Amino acid sequence: MTRQTVDTLIVGAKIITMDEKRRILMDGVMAVKGGKIVAVGPRRDLEDAFEATETIDGRRFVVTPGFINGHVHITGDALTRGYLPDDLECSFEEKLNKWVIPRYHAHTRQDEGLSAQFTAVEMLRSGTTCFVEAGTIRYMDEVVEGLQSTGIRGRVGIWVEGTAYRREDDQAHLNRQAIDKLEAEIIQFPAGDDQLIFAWPLLVGHSTNTDEVWRAAKSIADAKGLGISAHMSPYKADPDWFLEKYGRRPIEHLADIGVLGENVSLTHVAHIDAHEQDLLAQTGTNVTLCPLASLKGAFGMGAVGRFPEMAAAGINIMLGTDGYDQDIMRLTGLMSAMHKDARHDIKIFPATEVLEMVTLNGAKALGMADEIGSLEVGKRADFVCHDTDRPEWRPLLNVVNQLIWAADGRSVHSVWVDGARVVDNYHSTLIDEEELCAKAQSAGEAIMKRTGLPPLSPWPVIE
Ligand SMILES: [Zn+2]
Numbered sequence: 001m002t003r004q005t006v007d008t009l010i011v012g013a014k015i016i017t018m019d020e021k022r023r024i025l026m027d028g029v030m031a032v033k034g035g036k037i038v039a040v041g042p043r044r045d046l047e048d049a050f051e052a053t054e055t056i057d058g059r060r061f062v063v064t065p066g067f068i069n070g071h072v073h074i075t076g077d078a079l080t081r082g083y084l085p086d087d088l089e090c091s092f093e094e095k096l097n098k099w100v101i102p103r104y105h106a107h108t109r110q111d112e113g114l115s116a117q118f119t120a121v122e123m124l125r126s127g128t129t130c131f132v133e134a135g136t137i138r139y140m141d142e143v144v145e146g147l148q149s150t151g152i153r154g155r156v157g158i159w160v161e162g163t164a165y166r167r168e169d170d171q172a173h174l175n176r177q178a179i180d181k182l183e184a185e186i187i188q189f190p191a192g193d194d195q196l197i198f199a200w201p202l203l204v205g206h207s208t209n210t211d212e213v214w215r216a217a218k219s220i221a222d223a224k225g226l227g228i229s230a231h232m233s234p235y236k237a238d239p240d241w242f243l244e245k246y247g248r249r250p251i252e253h254l255a256d257i258g259v260l261g262e263n264v265s266l267t268h269v270a271h272i273d274a275h276e277q278d279l280l281a282q283t284g285t286n287v288t289l290c291p292l293a294s295l296k297g298a299f300g301m302g303a304v305g306r307f308p309e310m311a312a313a314g315i316n317i318m319l320g321t322d323g324y325d326q327d328i329m330r331l332t333g334l335m336s337a338m339h340k341d342a343r344h345d346i347k348i349f350p351a352t353e354v355l356e357m358v359t360l361n362g363a364k365a366l367g368m369a370d371e372i373g374s375l376e377v378g379k380r381a382d383f384v385c386h387d388t389d390r391p392e393w394r395p396l397l398n399v400v401n402q403l404i405w406a407a408d409g410r411s412v413h414s415v416w417v418d419g420a421r422v423v424d425n426y427h428s429t430l431i432d433e434e435e436l437c438a439k440a441q442s443a444g445e446a447i448m449k450r451t452g453l454p455p456l457s458p459w460p461v462i463e
Pocket of ligand 1: 071
């Protein structure tokens, strides 16, 4: 028998395939060629079928699909996170204007590029291979360049608003400006089979986008086969605003203007009612929950959130890290635990379901269900090797439970995107991490200095 030549062969690994039957191979083989998976199955069936450029002894590893992060701020927050106390008492408006936006504006072009690169490395090192950006604050060129340097897969776009809040603003001009931005970025960073990074219409959401901007984003996405992402209803403020302006709730309004659909993802959606849930289900709209942001931001998800009902209604749920810890593995357990507790029901969102959220569900929301999200023949080779030679992985009696409830991004040993190894032996293969961390530190300090904002520590800090 002639052996098929492949690029990479992993032999003897425990493989969580996430295929249709959800097979878990305890002594598995996976073969990768030209960026795609060409075989995955039990070792006894496949061991002698391949000749590989590189053969990896997989006995130490649990292999999963690369994780998909449905909502992450890669500019604005990463280089100054940790500045704001978690108990700062002020209105949402004041928080934005006084404490958040000045930090965004103090970023240079280089800072935004570095911020994106830094966040991508942090995501890759904890097993995320693909993400949807929340929205670049200002400088797309530098952001795309920063991302491309890391080897990650992602959907990016400038953060688009449009609503005229002040009396002196020209609404027609703001609409045109917002739509121009959407059109320009799609031309500059077009989708393509070989593009790991390309643009989507990304809206700030809440009350910041007019109907004209929403409709433009939706028609661009429909015409080009792209997705849209936007924030909605983390707090009661969004429904209150829509009820006052339009006499109906946010998702009722979006449904009415025809901008919901399978290529739309709404992030947070804590404060929605049963009718809004029906509209999400009917239109196939995706939702993204950021468990840590939700809990830390006191959205009231436990009291008012409808995620168990949304899942039961067949709504596609993915997870996002938002702007804090980029280790999505830690958020899977949090997602499960916060809902079990809120509903006093341990059956809600078991480990298997939250693992689907960061793999298959993410792939579906991205319109990539045939390409990523599981380890199957013909899919792109985006996968993670988790190192079981660590205390958190032992004893290993049930790989999915261990993955969700004991392990986290610390045990991510190596990561492949599109068949290329972008993390190996706990480090980026493309970026000097020591240099990256030093740059992030000095950029963060310089940004804070430019804002003129005071240090906010309740305890004395001695220099
Ligand atoms: Zn966000």
